Amino acid sequence: MTTEQKVALVEAVWETHGLAPALAAVELPKSTWYYHCNQKVAYEEKYAHLRPDLEAIARQHPEYGHRRTTVELREIYGHVVNHKVVQRLHQLWGLPLLRSTRAPKPSGIRQAIIAAGGRVNLVAQLEQIGLFEVAYTDFTELLFADGTRKAYLIPIIRHVCKMFYTALALLVWKRAKEAFQQYDIPYVGMIIHHDQDVVFTGYGWTGQLLLEDGVRLSYALRGAQDNPEMEAFISRFSVQDPEIVGSGKEENRSLFLDAQTLDELRAVVGDRMVYHNNERRHSRTESLAPLRYVEMLQSSP
Secondary structure (H helix, E strand, O other): OOHHHHHHHHHHHHHHHOHHHHHHHHOOOHHHHHHHHHOOOOHHHHOHHHHHHHHHHHHHOOOOOHHHHHHHHHHOOOOOOOHHHHHHHHHHHOHHHHOOOOOOOOOHHHHHHHHHHHHHOOHHHOOOOOOOOEEEEOOEEEEEOOOOEEEEEEEEEEOOOOOEEEEOHHHHHHHHHHHHHHOOOOOOOOEEEEOOOHHHHOHHHHHHHHHHOOOEEEEOOOHHHHOHHHHHHHHHHOOOOOOOOOOOOOHHHHHHHHOOOHHHHHHHHHHHHHHHHHOOOEHHHOOEOHHHHHHHHHHOO
């Protein structure tokens, strides 16, 4: 199957079934998907023909949400679209305001991010990045039990040295801090870069890292496009990149699929983390494993 065919398949189902499962099903990396999306007509332009009818429905039926609007759009105006498309168009065009229905007020953290604009991406403002200055994190899905089940992985990976730690949100941060202390790596003032997912804009995450631990938080403005270090790691660790599958480097993918329970999957991820940090050589760390590279730098005069 060609990349264009995979993109077409994902485009047909992702709004119904979710982007990550659709990409995983056809083994298409996020980077390839976003590249093709950027070459296509903008979302608003694509659905511009729906705007007059959506505005008419919003004025005539101010109590309708996106689901009932979808039915009205189909039965009265003859437009068959997914309700998630209608929901997104409502948000893009401010149609809830026409319906006299106000969207929930953004949290204080979200308001601060909006007010900061481009300044919220601290990594993009750095001309050079020191060894222990920046770390990246994000969500990814791991399929296991022969592809019938999925789990969410939240890795934190260091810039340059490529060490990574994994668990769930605040738990992974707790474990990362323990590892930093073990290897005498200062984390106060460190930049943690991620997207604007609700987990990373919530009071639990920001309160712990920003207020209690003295970490600087950096937010991607364009999702995966602004977090290439993390996307590159995820595409290789979870092996969804078609250039890797079939190349003899997909041992992680096979191990994840062979795990039949969540405990087995945790054990596999733990083993692969140990291998990645202690044994796997990286070209950007002078062909040393991450921990060996850190030890070499710390022992240098």
